[in-house]
Amino acid sequence: MGRWEGGAADRLRLAAFELYTERGYEQTTVADIAARAGLTERTFFRHFTDKREVLFSGSAELQQLFVSSVTDAPAAASPMDAVTLALEAAAGLMQPRREFSLVRQAIISANTPLQEREHIKLATLAVAVANALRARGVGDPTADLTAQAGIAVFHVSFARWIDPTNTRDFAELMHDSLAELRSVTA
Amino acid sequence: MGRWEGGAADRLRLAAFELYTERGYEQTTVADIAARAGLTERTFFRHFTDKREVLFSGSAELQQLFVSSVTDAPAAASPMDAVTLALEAAAGLMQPRREFSLVRQAIISANTPLQEREHIKLATLAVAVANALRARGVGDPTADLTAQAGIAVFHVSFARWIDPTNTRDFAELMHDSLAELRSVTA
Numbered sequence: 347m348g349r350w351e352g353g354a355a356d357r358l359r360l361a362a363f364e365l366y367t368e369r370g371y372e373q374t375t376v377a378d379i380a381a382r383a384g385l386t387e388r389t390f391f392r393h394f395t396d397k398r399e400v401l402f403s404g405s406a407e408l409q410q411l412f413v414s415s416v417t418d419a420p421a422a423a424s425p426m427d428a429v430t431l432a433l434e435a436a437a438g439l440m441q442p443r444r445e446f447s448l449v450r451q452a453i454i455s456a457n458t459p460l461q462e463r464e465h466i467k468l469a470t471l472a473v474a475v476a477n478a479l480r481a482r483g484v485g486d487p488t489a490d491l492t493a494q495a496g497i498a499v500f501h502v503s504f505a506r507w508i509d510p511t512n513t514r515d516f517a518e519l520m521h522d523s524l525a526e527l528r529s530v531t532a
Numbered sequence: 533m534g535r536w537e538g539g540a541a542d543r544l545r546l547a548a549f550e551l552y553t554e555r556g557y558e559q560t561t562v563a564d565i566a567a568r569a570g571l572t573e574r575t576f577f578r579h580f581t582d583k584r585e586v587l588f589s590g591s592a593e594l595q596q597l598f599v600s601s602v603t604d605a606p607a608a609a610s611p612m613d614a615v616t617l618a619l620e621a622a623a624g625l626m627q628p629r630r631e632f633s634l635v636r637q638a639i640i641s642a643n644t645p646l647q648e649r650e651h652i653k654l655a656t657l658a659v660a661v662a663n664a665l666r667a668r669g670v671g672d673p674t675a676d677l678t679a680q681a682g683i684a685v686f687h688v689s690f691a692r693w694i695d696p697t698n699t700r701d702f703a704e705l706m707h708d709s710l711a712e713l714r715s716v717t718a
Binding site (some may be wrong): 378424425462465466467468486487488490491492494497498499501502503506513522523525526527528530531532 | 610611612631639648651652654655672674676677680681684685687688689691692708709710712713714716717718
């Protein structure tokens with residue numbers, strides 16, 4: 347290789363997002379992305395499995411944050427308290443990434459298989475959170491229900507946060523949605 | 533054609549379920565299914581788009597039932613009451629199909645893309661229920677949160693109902709899960 351590759355993943359991601367937005371996701375190839383970033387395809391594949399992963403590589407980080415937040419919640423925290431701590435941590439992770447998230451969301455909204463992938467990622471996240479609750483000694487069906495309710499709150503708050511007219515923080519919208527969930531089930 | 537095709541869809545479904553269980557989903561072709569059912573591939577394609585649809589053709593019926601139950605709920609019913617009526621209707625639809633559901637679940641559990649398809653179907657169901665709530669005049673985020681909470685209850689109750697050791701009715705497990713959701717969010 348020889349050439350400097352500092353920030354290659356970021357350059358590739360930026361190039362991919364530009365191309366997905368300009369031409370559409372389907373019409374963009376890995377070769378196009380590498381060329382736009384001024385890097386080789388080989389470099390692309392050192393950072394991402396395929397062109398779809400450029401959009402979803404953040405999911406693993408988010409899932410890790412959810413799981414560690416639930417795991418590290420105080421022993422006295424109720425299942426929903428533990429999930430609320432995870433939601434707060436997730437809101438903190440997302441808040442500085444709103445511009446990125448808006449562009450990403452527009453790309454995903456234009457492509458059904460990408461929307462499906464997003465649903466699968468959320469379902470996988472719910473399973474991981476439920477497993478983390480079970481590891482805390484939470485029984486079933488409480489673990490599954492709490493995890494799925496938490497991910498529903500995340501999902502709904504995310505949609506409100508990402509709305510172009512929104513000016514409120516993710517954390518604030520999330521607490522609103524939690525209160526709303528409490529109210530609809532009461 | 534000329535030959536009698538009464539119950540062709542049922543014969544094809546039965547043949548497909550047998551083959552998916554015996555050989556695995558990936559190893560079964562439409563030609564295999566048609567041959568086992570004693571029908572032609574052409575007949576198969578009159579009833580199903582592809583071999584995956586044999587497993588998911590019930591989803592449309594379930595979604596229609598959810599939507600019409602929410603739509604037809606009394607005007608005075610709260611969003612969660614409307615969704616509860618839909619869950620009760622769904623439990624009534626599913627209860628006589630437990631044996632079928634057990635076989636289907638075993639096929640789906642053995643194949644990651646089928647599990648992903650199941651997650652997508654549930655997410656689509658939640659969107660349809662949220663739209664039905666909005667059509668009743670329910671605002672956001674209440675519509676989305678109520679729909680997603682309802683589908684979480686359906687999902688968790690389904691997993692408990694389908695457990696080979698379970699002897700309780702779907703409706704009973706569903707009311708348990710609803711009470712549990714109320715308790716974890718309280």
